[in-house]
Amino acid sequence: MPFFLCVLLSGALVLIGLVGLLWRDVHLTRLASAALMLNGATLLLIATATVLRQVDGKAVALLVVGLLPVEYVVGLAIGDNGNSRKGRGM
Amino acid sequence: MESLDLSVLSYALLALATLASALVVLFARRAVYASTALGLNTLLLAAISLTLSAGLVAAALAMIGMSTVLVSLILGDADRPCQVPDVGNERPRRSRGVVATGIGLVFWIGVGGVLLVGNPPGHRGATEVVASAGADDTVALAAALFGPCRLGVVIISLIVLTVLVGSRLSRGEH
Numbered sequence A: 001m002p003f004f005l006c007v008l009l010s011g012a013l014v015l016i017g018l019v020g021l022l023w024r025d026v027h028l029t030r031l032a033s034a035a036l037m038l039n040g041a042t043l044l045l046i047a048t049a050t051v052l053r054q055v056d057g058k059a060v061a062l063l064v065v066g067l068l069p070v071e072y073v074v075g076l077a078i079g080d081n082g083n084s085r086k087g088r089g090m
Numbered sequence B: 001m002e003s004l005d006l007s008v009l010s011y012a013l014l015a016l017a018t019l020a021s022a023l024v025v026l027f028a029r030r031a032v033y034a035s036t037a038l039g040l041n042t043l044l045l046a047a048i049s050l051t052l053s054a055g056l057v058a059a060a061l062a063m064i065g066m067s068t069v070l071v072s073l074i075l076g077d078a079d080r081p082c083q084v085p086d087v088g089n090e091r092p093r094r095s096r097g098v099v100a101t102g103i104g105l106v107f108w109i110g111v112g113g114v115l116l117v118g119n120p121p122g123h124r125g126a127t128e129v130v131a132s133a134g135a136d137d138t139v140a141l142a143a144a145l146f147g148p149c150r151l152g153v154v155i156i157s158l159i160v161l162t163v164l165v166g167s168r169l170s171r172g173e174h
Helices: A003-023 A027-052 A055-087 B008-027 B031-051 B055-075 B096-117 B126-133 B137-145 B148-173
Strands: none
Touching: A003 A027, A003 B008, A003 B031, A027 A055, A027 B008, A027 B031, A027 B055, A055 B055, B008 B031, B031 B055
C-alpha cells in the first residue's frame, strides 16, 4: 500500500477514534474508539518502518498491538467495577 | 517476507473498508455491533500490514481481530442496546486503581519500547540483526523480542500489569 494512503488512513482512524472518545457516552464505544486510535498508531508505525527500512518500528508496532487487548480488558474491568458500585448505591 | 502487490483499486477498497468499519464503531447503537466492527477493522489492518511486509505484526493483528469478532458474536447480546448513563449523574471520580493501571500501561509501552528499540549491553537491535546477518524481518523481530534481557522486561511488565489489574478487581469485589 502506498505510504501517503497509509498516513491518510492512519490519520483518519486516529481522528475517528478521538471523536468517539470525546463525543460518545457509552463505555464500550469509548473503549472501541481508543482501540481505533491504537490501530491508527500501529498502521503509521508499520508504514514508516517499512519506508525507512527500520525493523525497530515494527517491534514497537508489535508492542502497541499488544496493548490492544490489555486496554480492552482493563477498560471492561473498570466499567464492570463502576456498574457494580452503582448497583450497591456507592 | 515478500510483500503483497495489489492493484490501486484493491488498495482503495481496503482503505475504504477500514474507514467504513471505523465509522460503524463510531455510530453503532449496540455494543455488539461496535465490537464486531472493531474486530473487522483490526482484521483489515492485518491485511494492510501484509501489503507492507510486516508478517509478525499482521499475524498478531489477525489473531486479535479474529478473537474480537468471535467473542463479540458468541458472547454479544444483540437484543440489549448499549447502556447509556442516566442524565444528570455525575461522572465517577478516578480512583487510585485507575491511575495505577494507567501507570502500568505507561510502564509497559515506555520501558518495554525503549528496551526493544534501544541496545542494552550485549544485545543488538532488530535493524542491526537484519543488517549483520541479512535476516528476514520476522526473524529479526523474533531475535529482538526473545533476547534474554528484553524477554525479562516483557515478563516483568506483564506481571506488574497483572498485579495492578488483579488488585483493582479485588478492591472492587470487597
